[in-house]
Amino acid sequence: MRARQPRLSPQPWPWPGPRVLIEHADAEATADxxxxxxxxxxxVAVCRGPEHDSRCPLAVxxxxxxxxxxxxxxxxxxxxxxxxxxxLAALRRRLPAxxxxxxxxxxxxxxxxxxxxxxxxxxxxxSPEQVVSSVRSLREEAREGA
Amino acid sequence: xxxxxxxxxxxxxxxxxxxxALAVLTAAAAAGGADTVAVAAVxxxxxxVFYALRGRHGRELAMAPAHVGPPNERRLLVLAQEPVSDELxxxxxxxxxRVLVVSAPSAGRLERWASDDDDARERARARVNATVAGLRxxxxxxxxxxxxxxxxxxxxxALRTFxxxxxxxxxxxxxxxxxxxxxxxxxxxxxxxxxxx
Numbered sequence: 001m002r003a004r005q006p007r008l009s010p011q012p013w014p015w016p017g018p019r020v021l022i023e024h025a026d027a028e029a030t031a032d033x034x035x036x037x038x039x040x041x042x043x044v045a046v047c048r049g050p051e052h053d054s055r056c057p058l059a060v061x062x063x064x065x066x067x068x069x070x071x072x073x074x075x076x077x078x079x080x081x082x083x084x085x086x087x088l089a090a091l092r093r094r095l096p097a098x099x100x101x102x103x104x105x106x107x108x109x110x111x112x113x114x115x116x117x118x119x120x121x122x123x124x125x126x127s128p129e130q131v132v133s134s135v136r137s138l139r140e141e142a143r144e145g146a
Numbered sequence: 147x148x149x150x151x152x153x154x155x156x157x158x159x160x161x162x163x164x165x166x167a168l169a170v171l172t173a174a175a176a177a178g179g180a181d182t183v184a185v186a187a188v189x190x191x192x193x194x195v196f197y198a199l200r201g202r203h204g205r206e207l208a209m210a211p212a213h214v215g216p217p218n219e220r221r222l223l224v225l226a227q228e229p230v231s232d233e234l235x236x237x238x239x240x241x242x243x244r245v246l247v248v249s250a251p252s253a254g255r256l257e258r259w260a261s262d263d264d265d266a267r268e269r270a271r272a273r274v275n276a277t278v279a280g281l282r283x284x285x286x287x288x289x290x291x292x293x294x295x296x297x298x299x300x301x302x303x304a305l306r307t308f309x310x311x312x313x314x315x316x317x318x319x320x321x322x323x324x325x326x327x328x329x330x331x332x333x334x335x336x337x338x339x340x341x342x343x
Contacts (some may be wrong), residue, residue, distance in 0.1 A: 009204020014302050017212040027208055027335070034335050038213045038311075045209040046335045066207050 007045075007054050010047065010066035019043045020135055021070035023077050023087065030076075036128035037135065045070070049077045049087055056083070058090035067095060071142070072135050076103040079112050088115050099138035101131070169276055208335040209324045214309025215293055223310035224341075226273040227252060227326065230316045234341050238314060239286035246308045247277045247290035250297040252318075267292060273316075298329055305334075312337040 013019055020042045024030045027046045034044045045066045050056045051111070057064045067073060073091060077084035079102075092115065100119040102109065103126060108117045120134050167190050174186035215221060224230065224244030226249045230238075238245060251266035251308055274290035283287035293300025301313065317323030323340075331338045 007204045009206060011206045014209070014304055018212075021207075030335075031337075034210060035311075036212055039217060041212050043209070043211045044335055045207045047207050066209075076206075 006048060008047070008057050008064075010045070010057065010063075010064045012065040013043065013045070013069040015043045017043060017069075018071045018139060019069060020068050020072045020074060021045045021047060022074045023047045023049055024074075025049055025077055033074075033128045033131050036132045037129070040132045040136065042071075042132075042135065050083050056087035056090055058094050059086050063094070065090060067098070070098060072099045072101065072138050074101045074103065074131065074135065079104050079108045079115065085112065085115060092117075097142075099142045100135050101138060103131075168252060206333060208332060210335040211305050213311065214307075215244070220312075221246070221308060221310050221318045223248060223301060223304055223308065223313045223315065224277065225249070225301060225315045225317075225330070226270075226277050227297055227323075228316045228318055229273055230277045230280070231342060235280045235284055235286075239281055239288075240285045241312070241314070243287060244305055244308075245286055245288040246280055246310070247274050247281070247288065248293050248304045249290075250293050250298050250300040251295055263295070266295075266326075297326060298333055301330065301334065310336065312338045312339070314341050316341045 012145045018041065020037050022033065022037075022044060023029055024046060027048055030046055037044050047066065060133075073095075075088050075091065079085055079088070079089060088102070091098070101122065102116050103122045104116075106123045109121045109123070115132065117123060118138055120138060122130060122134060126134075164263055170190060171183055171186055174182040220242045222238065222245045224238060224245060224247045226247055230247075245315065249270035251263055251270040254341040270292045273276055278288045289302065301310075304310065313330060313334060315327055315338060316328060317326045318338055328339050
């Protein structure tokens, strides 16, 4: 019998902003990006996304304190799986004003135009510097528009 | 208490638990009548209350604060739940420009509830003082603080003011230490090293 995985229960941010939430299935792969964002003055949270039969709390009625408190969300779960697309759709629906950076495989975003509408899309494997630059731009645009 | 119908899976589990509880009460009624049912109901209620109070810890996210201090300054948080060996101090000094030593008083819940955790606090302070003194003897920029009873919370508090680009943990031996290091690695999006020796 497969061991039950604990459901996602993101905690509120314990530190002040600006804050960036990164959604990435492999948390260890984000170490360089986390370090670059921290060096750029951002507090960072890393979410591995829903696992096995669990669902993103944004897609059910729980909500997500980490997403709600984030100034920018970097969606790096891709667009290949239904669970990843559900998480992204839920994020767009529940937090439409939160600036969004989507990292996807080359050409993938073209298949899901509604999901990436008004989001900045980076394809392939962006460098930490590219991610920080994009996050900064998104945040600046959001502040100018506010 | 969380809404049991937050997801389809949760609703199904709730249905199964309700059916099981009904089966227990039915069996109690068949076996011994009203008194047995009452006892079974009390036991079931106790189990429900215990479960609700204990809570089901969900999977939290790994987080890290923004870097604090000059851009090229590297800050190290040392969590000393066990004395830090003198042999490791040079390595800690070389690993960072500034070091903050934190220790959590490891009093049991009963001691804390009875406000009898002075000994635990004194032991934590001794660990902090010894480690800071050893680091300063090696010309390290080091300071220390006794934090919250929960080591993970003590780290969170320290990260708020001192920042910290990496965490080094002197953990108790055995499973308790392994669990503590795992909790810290899951909670903080920072490099975490366990200090051995």
